[in-house]
Amino acid sequence: MRIATITNWAYGVSVGLALISGTTMLLASNAEDRERAAVQQRIRFETLTVALVEDSFRMTEQAQLYVINQDPSHLIAYRHDAADLKSVEDRIVHLRDVGAQPAELEALRKGLRGADLLMDEQKAAIDAIGRGDAETARRILFGAEYQRDLERVDNLIARFQFLLGQRMDAAMTQAMRASQLLRTISEIVLGITVALFLFVLFFVIRQRILRPVVRLSDVVTRLARQDFAVDPPEHDQIDEIGDMTQAIRIFRENGLELQRLERERAADGRMRDLLGRMTQRLQGCDTMEDLAEIVSRFATEIAPAYSGRLYVHRSDRDVMAEACSWQQPLHSPPEFAPTHCWALRRGQLHRSGGGQIDIPCLHIDGATRPNASCVPLAAQGETIGLLYFEQHEAEVEAPAIADVYVELIAETVSLALANLRLRDALRKKALVDPLTGLLNRHQLEDMFNAHVANAQRRGEPLSCIMMDVDHFKRFNDRFGHDAGDEILRAVGSILANATREVGTAFRYGGEEFLLLLPQFALDQAENRCADVRERIRKLSIQHEGRMLGPITASFGIAGFPNHGSADALLRTADAALLRAKEQGRDRIVIATERGAEAAA
Missing domain, CATH: 1.20.5 (Single alpha-helices involved in coiled-coils or other helix-helix interfaces)
Structure with missing residues (x-):
């Protein structure tokens, strides 16, 4: 029950009990008043009754004294009282007015009438005295008959007093009992009111309010300090x-x-x-190595409970190859076919293992079924890579990476990877000859200066080979430019293979090519030149059903420090090439070891 209801009930009951107690107290006071009134009425009845009795018996006494003493004063007093004596009804009217009952008044009336009858005998006795017959007078007033009449009157008056007293006693007793009962009820109601007050004070205030409020105050205080x-x-x-x-x-x-x-x-x-800093760092990447290092570092911070790999699509072999890894992933190999991953097939995030009921990717260890996620990386509708995450076996209750973070990581890495691919493509277009795939003269200056600086700083040899396809113009004139392009592509492929392990090949212009061979002495450069020359001579190119005939090339070699300063190598090698052409082509000429001016 609610406290307000209990309080209202207690208040209502208390008010009711207070009203009952007050009413009973008022009733008790009224009963006491009735008791006092009954006592006072009895006193008045007794006073009036005594006066009537005294009036009736005083005349008998005066008459008897006169008969005995014959004193005229007694006769005067008798006659005075007899003159003052009223009728019976007049004498009892006061008693009727103060509440005497009819039965009581009837007994009193009979007694008074008997007293009036005695007056006749008293008058007879007085008359006998007047005649001188005292004996007759004494016999009348002191005779047995007179005494019986007097006792009868006395009995009637006593009956009146008995009836009156009995009624007065009953009224007093009833008033006293009513007063006592009402006083007892008032005391009981007062006691109930006090008990109810104590009950409300203890049960409602202390048990239902004070104790819970004290406990709640501590809770509220701690909650105010944000101790939830x-x-x-x-x-x-x-x-x-x-x-x-x-x-x-x-x-x-x-x-x-x-x-x-x-x-x-x-x-x-x-x-x-973290993602913002990762994005900023990725925007500054110049190489795949920079991108791989940033991804591996930030992936560890973003998902500490997961290891993983970044795969990049190698279009030349059509495989997903690892670009970097973090925290030693165990269940996915460094390289796999794109068709082995459901994320690459569907083009969206794919989770498998753990609590997920889904098809696992083929590149994931099927026996272990780790909690893994594959996120494809795409740019302009083309798949360029894959992010792979797997949960550590020790992190059984590790939370899954939120999809929104996975998507943000994938978008960021995809954008950076696409930028690198675009940058590489632009660089390749700007620095690589599109026909032969070799570097062009725009890249030659930067690489030549770098090789020269390294050779001078370290004191290492640096060889430069200038090469020219013999009679290339005749091939163009006879077979067309397409045939000439076929020859140049074939020669460029040979030169690229010749410098695969060390050195760089350039298309210098037209049918001229240049090879920079750092750390190659002249004899090593000559051997490499002879190998390239032999491969070119063995070329067998067919164009539109016709063989293009024998293909030869002329070579000029210059080396540092044998032929002067490294800065003059290009000019020296070009001079040696001119001598090879002058000497009949299809040959190798090494520059003369003399000053740069003579070589020029």
């Missing part, structure tokens, strides 16, 4: 304290939810800060 770990006390009563407890419980749950949201917001802010 406090547990509100249990209160099963459906009342205002229960409402307060429920409100505090709801406030605590809201506080816990706010704390959880704040932790999630802080974690989300930290995660987005």
Whole structure:
């Protein structure tokens, strides 16, 4: 029951009991008044009755004294009293007025009439005295008959007094009992009121209000300090304290939810800060190595409970090859076919293992079934890579990476990877000859200066080979430019293979090519030149059903430090090539070891 209901009931009952107590007290006071009134009425009855009796018996006494003493004063007093004596009805009217009952008045009336009859005998006795017959007078007043009449009158008056006293006693007793009963009821009601007050004071105020409020005050104080770990006390009563407890419980749950949201917001802010810094770093990547290092470092911070790999699509072999890894992934190989991954097939995030019921990718160890996620990386509708995450076996209860973070990581890495691919493509277009695939003269200057600086700083040899396809113009004139392009592509392929392990090949212009061979002495450069010359002579190119005939080339070699300063190598090698052409082509000429001016 609610406290307000209990309080209202207690208040109503207290008011009712107070009214009952007050009413009984008033009734008791009225009963006491009736008791006092009955006592006073009895006193008045007794006073009036005594006066009537005295009036009746005083005349007998005066008459008897006169008969005995014959004193005229007694006769005068007798006659005075007889003159003052009224009728019976006049004498009892006062008693009737003060409440005498008819039966009582009838007994009194009979007694008074008997007293009036005695007056006749008294007068007879007085007359006998007047005649001198004292003996007759004494016989009348002191005779047995007179005494019997006197006793009869006395008995009638005594009966009147008995009836009156009995009634007065009954009225007094009834009034006293009513007063006592009402006083007892008033005391009982007062005691119940006090008990009810003490009950309300103890049960409602102390048990139902004070004790729960004291416990709730501690909870409220801790909640005010944002200590939401406090547990509100249990209160099963459906009342205002229960409402307060429920409100505090709801406030605590809201506080816990706010704390959880704040932790999630802080974690989300930290995660987005990491992703933002990762994006900034990826935007500054110049090479795949830079990108791989940034991804491996930030992936460890973003998903510490997961290891993984970054795969890049190698279009030349049509495989997904590892670009980097972090925290030693165990269940996916460094290289696999794109068709082995469901994420690449579907073009969207694919989770398998753990609590997920899904088809595992073929590149994941099927026996272990780890909790893994594959995220495809795409740019302009083309798959360019894959992000792979697998949960550590020790992290059994590690939370899954949120899809929004996975998508942000994938977008960021995809964008950086696409930028690198685009940058490489632009660089290749700007620095690579599209026909032969060799570097062009725009790249030659930067690489030549770098090789020259290294050779001079370290004191290492540097060889330069200038090459020209013999009679290339005749091939163009006879077979067409397409045939000439076929020859140049074939020669470029030979030169690229000749410098695969060390050195760089350039298309210098037209049918001229240049090879830079760092750390190659002249004899080593000559051997490499002879190998290239032999491969070119063995070329057998067919164009539109016709053989293009024998293909030869002329070579000029210059080396540092044999032929002067490294800066003059190009000019020296070009001079040696001119001498090879002058000497009949299809030959190798090494520059003369003399000063740069003579070589020029």
